[in-house]
Amino acid sequence: MDIILAHRQIDFDALASMVAAQKLYPSSVLVLDGKPNVYVQDFLALSKDQLRFLKSQEVDINDVSKVVLVDTHELKRAGMLGEKISKTPGIEVEIYDHHPYNGPIKTGMFIDHVGSCATLLVEKLAGFGLPLSAFEATLIAIGIYDDTGSLLFDSTTVRDVRAVAYLLEQGANLGVIAEYLRKPLTEEQKELLQQLLDHGQTEFFDGLPVYLAYAETEEYVGGLALLAHRVGELEGADTWFLLVRMDDRVYIVGRSRGRGLPVNRLVEPFGGAGHDRAASATIKDGDLESILKKLRLAIKSRATRPHLVRDMMSYPVKTVSQDTRLGEVEKILLRYGHTGVPVTEDKTLVGIISRRDVEKAVRHGLQHAPVKGFMTRNVVTVDSNATLDEVQRVMVQHDIGRLPVVEDGELVGIVSRSDVLRLVHGGAVPFETQLVRERSIAMRQDILDLIGRLPVxxxxxxxxxxxxxxxxxxxxxxxxxxxxxLLLSVPTQDLDFVVEGNGGQFAQVLVKRLSEGKLTQHVQFGTAQISFPDGGHLDVASTRVEYYSFPGALPQVEESCLRDDLFRRDFTINSMAICLNSERFGELVDYYGGKRDLQQGKVRFLHNLSFIEDPTRMLRAIRFARRYNFKLAKETLEALFTAIETGVLLKLSVERFTEELFIIFHEDNYLSMCQTLIRSGLFQAWFREDYSWNFNNDDGQESLNWPINIRWLSGISKMRLEDIEKIISRLSLSKTLREETLMLVHLQRTLQETLTLRELDQVLSKAPNGVITVLERDERFHRLIKDYQEAEHRIRMTLDGKALLQMGFKEGPEIGGILERVRTAWLEGQIHSPEEEQEIVQRWIESLR
Structure with missing residues (x-):
């Protein structure tokens, strides 16, 4: 007999998973071992005709040959029957579960991190094309909605949403689902909820808020999971626990959201289980007070300091004095993209001036007036030790987008709405926190190991x-x-260093330690380069920040700190640094989540105006994504399309676009990169038309060995000749490549005519090898080129101008004509050997006498 089991405290997800499993294993029997929660009991009471269960005591373990275990991976959580099966050899066990599991995945185990266990089984049903009745689809959907908080819990995945969509297609009834998920509380539940609220309070663990509530009742009251949901709606903490003593047991229910703690780890010491956002445990003959004490100790051991203002604020802050003219303030706001700027005197904050007020004043001709007459003096500030929640509250309460950060009366930073949103929603720029710093230190040995594998x-x-x-x-x-x-284990020789100080002076001292190094200073950009005889080089720069006068312009450079220096870079994966000072040698500095994006395989820009400020970053985004087989992050991809639509690409110079494009042609995966440039619309935006580019993968590995000229010529080889001429007018090609491109155009026109071998030789013999290679791969000219190459291969001329003079020909143009006739004779097969060559030329001489 095959049976289907779930954990003892059956909820809707467990019930739904059992029913879905029976569709996959139609000869199996549903077995209940334990007490379902009160709402599942009500459902089962009305569904006895549709759902037939055996009780565990009705099952003879000697008859069981296979167990399908759902919504848990531990047989001991499936009641007494599960424990007996775990000790009985020879019984096959298959597992479907979505709870955390750290052991090896063996055959017959289907464990994955989704919001609901039922989702895993729906995916199987859909894959096999097994139909569901409306009743079955509705029940399974209830299970998914219940375990994902109607798809609103943080643990919900795209797969859960797709599973629900599939169930709705199968006839799931949303009205019935809503009825079971919105059932009102019973009188017993209301009384228990009131106890929990009366005996609950938010406690802080190293600054992290956790809501703890307890209650006691003589009779068992079901629906603790629902009560936990209601408490979570009423209380603001991201982590909360309910402890309820019923009869001779204490029940713990933990919930977490957003930035909360992983509650499954906190209930494990009590024999409980679950996942990061929802977990529970049951302790027999437990004492509420001692359990609470033990739980507090567990929370304290796992609590980490919450995000503080000092972790997310920007610094140093661009400020102005009270006497700064409004016209100058307008330029500062435009240059740095700020919506306001603090006003200080001797580092003390005295006011703030907004861009809106500056623009109004300037429109009235007051650009020469000082700031002090227009600034706001009653400034709302925050302390550097304030938490993220406090910052959000102040911003909402006062409707302020930028809060100055004050420490001991001095302005030390500024925090904006964007900074808060980055942390709340995991946006493009997650700023460094203490946790990130600790992870960087922990990674130090790994990085030292990677450095140890570098060339000497x-x-x-x-x-x-x-x-x-x-x-x-x-x-x-x-x-x-x-x-x-280096972190991808594919290190390059492209060494870039930044110095918090004078980079030029540092380079001058460094070059003395490097034998054969030659120093070149670039004062305009604050950089220096040390070159070596083998062609290698390294770059040294002072930490700096860049701003752009207009889209597509070269950057203007100012001195800054490391954080700003890294922020000026194109993508998070390129914005990491490794400290090389002795005491921190090998420590990773990652303010903006570059390591995270490397692990997730994403290319993510650092700020929303990135592509507007420098449109070449659009090409670089595609290059990096295809080089490493990464994806563009959602907001980065959207911004790329937006930038293309605005036409900002056309503000680039032809030289800069060409340079960035031909960097792509040097890449191994250039074909895929160019295909993406076409699909994204970027090529059409630059070249202003949609041309017939030839970047297919038919050439495979062979294209990896092609030089740049063949890659380029092959890419344009399928175009109309007039289109090629238009394209090269939009590029700044090198003299050689331009000549080869024009030669390709000329030969494509010429070869469409009927030519003799002699005429063919005249046009092809002087053509560059790259052009011939591309023509030979063109189906229009392939046979013609091959025939010519075979004929040319037959040529074994021994005669030259000197030999003809010795045979009696006069010096002059006649010599060249004779040599051309001899070459043609070889091509046409009139001559097959050097002896025949001598004979035919001798006959020509005799005919001239």
């Missing part, structure tokens, strides 16, 4: 930088692409 010459350079940093007493970091590729 690179390790020697890093050691020289470390020693120079100690000598110059400044902080130095390895930044950008090298860090990214």
């Amino acid at each position: 010459n690179v390790q020697e350079i890093l050691e020289a930088v470390r020693d120079t940093a100690q000598e110059e007493e400044c902080a130095v970091y390895l930044v950008g692409g090298f860090v990214r590729d």
